[in-house]
Amino acid sequence: MKFNQITPEILAAFEAIVGSANLITARHVEADVYAGYGRDHTEDLHFAPDVVLKPGSTEEVSQIMRLCHEHHIPVTARGAGTGLSGGALPIHNGLVLSMERFNKIIQIDERNLQATVEPGVVTEAFQNAVKEVGLFYPPDPASKGSCFLGGNLSQSSGGPKAVKYGTTKDYVLNLQVVLPTGEVIWTGANTLKNATGYNLTQLMVGSEGTLGIITRVVFRLLPYPQQNILMLVPFRQEAQAAEAVSAVFRAGIIPSGMEFMEREAIAWSSNYLNIPLTLPEDITAHLLIELDGQDLDQLYKEAEQVYAVLETYDVGEILLADTAAQKDDLWRIRRNIGNSVRYNxxxxxxxxxxxxxxxxxxxxxxxxxxxxxxxxxxxxxxxxxxxxxxxxxxxxxxxxxxxxxxxxxxxxxxxxxxxxxxxxxxxxGIGLVQKPFISIALKEANLNLMRGIKQVFDPHGILNPGKIF
Amino acid sequence: MKFNQITPEILAAFEAIVGSANLITARHVEADVYAGYGRDHTEDLHFAPDVVLKPGSTEEVSQIMRLCHEHHIPVTARGAGTGLSGGALPIHNGLVLSMERFNKIIQIDERNLQATVEPGVVTEAFQNAVKEVGLFYPPDPASKGSCFLGGNLSQSSGGPKAVKYGTTKDYVLNLQVVLPTGEVIWTGANTLKNATGYNLTQLMVGSEGTLGIITRVVFRLLPYPQQNILMLVPFRQEAQAAEAVSAVFRAGIIPSGMEFMEREAIAWSSNYLNIPLTLPEDITAHLLIELDGQDLDQLYKEAEQVYAVLETYDVGEILLADTAAQKDDLWRIRRNIGNSVRYNxxxxxxxxxxxxxxxxxxxxxxxxxxxxxxxxxxxxxxxxxxxxxxxxxxxxxxxxxxxxxxxxxxxxxxxxxxxxxxxxxxxxGIGLVQKPFISIALKEANLNLMRGIKQVFDPHGILNPGKIF
Missing domain, CATH: 3.30.70.2740 (Alpha-Beta Plaits)
Incomplete structure (x- = not known):
């Protein structure tokens, strides 16, 4: 793909669309602030955008895309920049479209157990907002305190609850998308079932910003599970910890969390957070197992079944978290492994x-x-x-x-x-850093279909160029 | 699209691929048997194929597709013919590819709670096979006793359990697909999570046989819920029955079935099946509510919560099914409404x-x-x-x-x-009969994307032409 530079005329047109307060170039802000728009949480990569725009409405995104489509200017949409595959980095420079102003929860529809949101809402903020009315949005990536829902959609993010509740993709009903040409579509309907043409919604999810810009999302929600039990299970043999995972499911239990941590993972993270944790020398790995539901008695019954399974392995003393604070500590340890590894x-x-x-x-x-x-x-x-x-x-x-x-x-x-x-x-996601390995997972015929789909959506190849394939 | 006729040479090539026993034309069988391949369960439609092939392997399907692609011959894949939108009818004649010989359950993987099957397996047969080893495949269209899994995939079929467990699409992990060019791909991986390129799996599901021929499927499964409670709730006002649906969910309960039946629907079906049912004159609608899980005590607690919700409406006497036979009768009544309407x-x-x-x-x-x-x-x-x-x-x-x-x-x-x-x-699905209405649901921009995707997969437009859009 051959791209064009952003001329002063185009820059002026951008400014006319978003207003001067929402257009940033290297001249407008301090160097490290600007550099931040060319980084994410992936190792040590940096690519400088030519300009950063912060649009405030679908209509503005549409106008920007129309202009970029016409002038063959690369556009990389950016959420909170917590990605781990370099997916939001503007490797061909051009325009970074920061979605940070799309931060509104538009409606929580308690009648239908649905919510309509903008993609720049922080995942945890959304979870908390729906929890306040007794509802549950399960996907919870480790970065949930800072990542955006739009980024979760782009990378098909999961998190610990996925084992019982599925990933981001399983909660999306409908997406408003600005196509590279500037056209605006809704991909589906606000319904749990839909057999009306190809599933454009799921095609968008996980497409890493290469097919369109998501500007609005309709999620389905669940009733909030009011009770949970959390246990930390130490194993003397790593392989047994991994085996026990499958055994719990075969016993008919679907935990709401089933996390594996090597000795060093849990040790580094508890040190990093300064949360004391007894770690006998012979323990090589842990499982963190959560059960959730509406009824605590029922959960204790299930926990007994889990114990019965675990007894068949060489486990140490199982820690059953007693208080909300203890549960919180255990989950913080799990969530901060990535940070502690980075720290070490x-x-x-x-x-x-x-x-x-x-x-x-x-x-x-x-x-x-x-x-x-x-x-x-x-x-x-x-x-x-x-x-x-x-x-x-x-x-x-x-x-x-x-x-x-x-x-x-x-x-x-x-x-x-x-x-x-x-x-x-x-x-x-694949983004930039896993791209060299894509042919290990996908045959050339698969990649050709994906390239063809990309061409249909984005004939000038301007959206997040150089990613995935 | 311009299609070609099947010449004697091409017919001979087909015969060489599948063998003479698996090639049928109007000359080979009785007229009504042959006509059956041009019908489904949709109203009174009939379109005669020029030839019916019953391939026995992915390789045979691949060879057939390569030939049809080269010669621009329309191919309509056919499962059990239970579709309700005319999706499997060969409206441009040509070839009907009957998948009836793809009827093997290849593996039930109890360790991973997965199964690998061919698309011509009857849905209920698959459910029963996995149930024997304590596993659960929830999607259950009304025609489950005769429909094929491949048809369920093509139409994104649901059924009563979808309310709690989702539809067919939520159980597919990976699909082996023969593309119109004859190339064979797997669309994904046998994993619960996948963030590796575009979601070709979900693009295939619901594409109504227009993008490729599914030849093998990997489904995920759940532990089988051992207990259930079924109740039939009569309402004096239809609108209240519809309102109560939403109220049950807001009380934090997710039933495994929540079916609505107008008075006439239930009356016609119970008459049709000759199952006696008391139906007081003032009852205008029913809800059939099922709760399922592993623990009966827990289900009774949930049932009490459902009762508490229902008490706020003008309901008649609630029938709580006591025996497996009674439950079976109620579900048969529900499942046979379509047949009884057809009969009436x-x-x-x-x-x-x-x-x-x-x-x-x-x-x-x-x-x-x-x-x-x-x-x-x-x-x-x-x-x-x-x-x-x-x-x-x-x-x-x-x-x-x-x-x-x-x-x-x-x-x-x-x-x-x-x-x-x-x-x-x-x-x-949209198939043939809802096609005239598609633009009510989808904007021209959506349809253009779908047409573009179709073109990428099927440049000669030979797969199930004339359907959806």
């Missing part, structure tokens, strides 16, 4: 996913590959979904190995995922 | 869907439109999803009104659905 070392995170019973094989394979290539990894993740975050630790690796040499072992990890029936990203 | 009268069925709290408004609107245009309707359906099947009864309507005049009131019903946030098909 430079690292690369791979978002591997396999059918859940294959988790022991994947974990063993990751360690074996690490041993062979001489790197250490800290692994944790959503074990109930078979979604294992593999953090490769920089440690003593030299620049050559870190920047080039790791590509081979990472390929081997991804090949193992695919061989086990899985794929190379469960919830972080 | 020529009819047209519209598959309307709205956000669930809008159901009373939709129902009132349907009756008002009927009164204005002089037709009677029998309404029933999946109230928990806002999915109302409107059966327009032929009665005394003349040919002109039946064949032409009804188009206007049907349009008005659909326009009302869209105005209420809904759409024109919840689970039956």
């Amino acid at each position: 070392s430079v690292y690369k995170e791979e978002d591997t996913v396999v059918p859940r019973a294959e988790l022991p094989t994947l974990l063993k394979g990751v360690k074996e590959i690490g041993a062979r290539y001489g790197f250490k990894s800290v692994c944790y993740g959503h074990a109930g979904d078979g979604n294992l975050h593999v953090n490769i630790i920089r440690g003593e690796l030299d620049d050559e190995m870190w920047n080039v040499g790791l590509r081979q072992p990472i390929s081997e990890i991804f090949e193992l995922c695919v061989k086990l029936g899985g794929t190379i990203s469960g919830e972080h | 009268s020529v009819y047209k069925e519209e598959d309307t869907v709205v956000p669930r709290a809008e159901l009373p408004t939709l129902l009132k609107g349907v009756k008002e439109i009927g009164a204005r245009y002089g037709f009677k309707s029998v309404c029933y359906g999946h109230a928990g999803d806002g999915n109302l099947h409107v059966n327009i009864i032929r009665g005394e309507l003349d040919d002109e009104m039946w064949n032409v005049g009804l188009r206007q009131p049907i349009s008005e019903i659909f326009e009302l659905c869209v105005k209420l946030g809904g759409t024109i098909s919840g689970e039956h």
Whole structure:
């Protein structure tokens, strides 16, 4: 694709659309503020946009897109910048479209258990707002306190509750989308069922900002589960922790959380947060298991069944969280593993996913590959979904190995995922950093279909160019 | 699109691929058997195929598609022929690809709660097979005893359990698809989460056989809910029955079934099945409410909460089904409404869907439109999803009104659905019979995207031509 520069005339047109307060270039703000628009939470990448616009309405986004389509100017939509695959980075420069002003919860429809929101609402703020009226929006990525719903949609984000409740994609009913040409559509209807033409809604979800700009979302909601039980289960053998995951499901229990943490993951995070945690020497891994529902007696019955399953493994003393504060601590430890790894070392995170019973094989394979290539990894993740975050630790690796040499072992990890029936990203997306590995997961025929779809939506290829494929 | 005839040479090539036993033309079988391949369960439509093939493997389908792609021959895939929108009818003649030999359950993976099946497996047979090992495949269209899983995928079928468990689309993890060019792909991975490129899996689901031929499916499964409670709730006012639906959800209960039946729907069906049912004169509608789970005590608690909600309405005596036989009778009555309507009268069925709290408004609107245009309707359906099947009864309507005049009131019903946030098909698909109404639900920009996607998958337009748009 050949793109054009933003001329002074086009810049003036942008300013006329969004107003001068909502147009930023390197000249308008301090260098580090501006640089922030070219970064996300992915390793150490930076690409400077030529201009940042903060539109305030669908109509403004439409006008901007029309102009960019006409002049072949790259447009990269940006949410909160918490992505882990470089998906929101403007690698061809051009325009960054910051959706931060789309921050309104438009309606919480208690009659229909639905809500209409803008994509710049922070995920946790939305969860809290619906909880206030007894409703539940389950998707909860680790960054829920800062990430935007729009970013969650772009990357098909999950989180710990996905094991019982599904991911972001399972809560979207309808999307308002500005197409690259400036046309505005709704992708579906505000209904739980829809058999009316191709599913454009699910085509948008996970498309990483390459097909259109989401400007409004209708989510379905659930009644809020009023009760929960949380237990931390220490294992003496990592492989058994991974095996126990599948066994709990086979006993007929669907936990609302089923998280796996290697010893180092939990140790680093509890140190990082300064939350004391007893960690006997022989413990190599933990499962954090949550059960939720409307009735506590019922949950205790289910917990007994879970205990019965766990007894068949070599587990240490199970910690049953007694208070809301203790539960909060345990979840904070789990959520901050990523931050603590970042605090301890430079690292690369791979978002591997396999059918859940294959988790022991994947974990063993990751360690074996690490041993062979001489790197250490800290692994944790959503074990109930078979979604294992593999953090490769920089440690003593030299620049050559870190920047080039790791590509081979990472390929081997991804090949193992695919061989086990899985794929190379469960919830972080492909973006920029996993793009070199896409052909491990997808055949050329799949990629050709995706390229064709991209061409249909975006004939000039201006939306988030250079991502996914 | 311009299509070619099947020449004797091409016919010979087909025969070489599938074998003579699996190639049928009008000369090979009795006229009514052959005619069956040109019909489905939609009203009184018939279109004769030029030839019917029954391939036995993905490789055979691939060879057939390659040939048809090269020679521009229309291909209409066919499951069990239970569709209600004419989706499987070969309206441009050509080839009907009957998937009846793809009838194997390849693997039930108890470790991963997954199953790999061929698309020609009967839905209920699959449900029973997984139930034997304690697993649950929830989607259950009314025709589950005869319909194929492949047809369910094509039409994004639902059924009564969708209110709690979602529709067919929510259980598909991965699809093997033969593209119109003959290429074979898998659309995704066998994982609960996947953020690896565009969601081709969900693009296939509901695409009504216009994008590719599904030859293998990986479904996710759930632990089988061992207990259930079923209650039949009579209402003196239809509108209150529709209102109570939403109220139950707001009380924090998610029933596993929440079916609405007008008086005539339930009366006709119980007569048709010869199942005696007390139906006091003042009762105008019923809700059939099912709760399910692993623990009966828990279900009784929930049932009490449902009773508390229902007490606020003008209901008759609630029938709590005591035995498995009684439950079976009630569900048979519900499932046979369609058959009993067909038995009583020529009819047209519209598959309307709205956000669930809008159901009373939709129902009132349907009756008002009927009164204005002089037709009677029998309404029933999946109230928990806002999915109302409107059966327009032929009665005394003349040919002109039946064949032409009804188009206007049907349009008005659909326009009302869209105005209420809904759409024109919840689970039956657009196929042939709803195609004239598609622009009520979808803007030209949506349709253009869909046409573009179709072109990417099927450049010669040979797959199920003339459907949806």
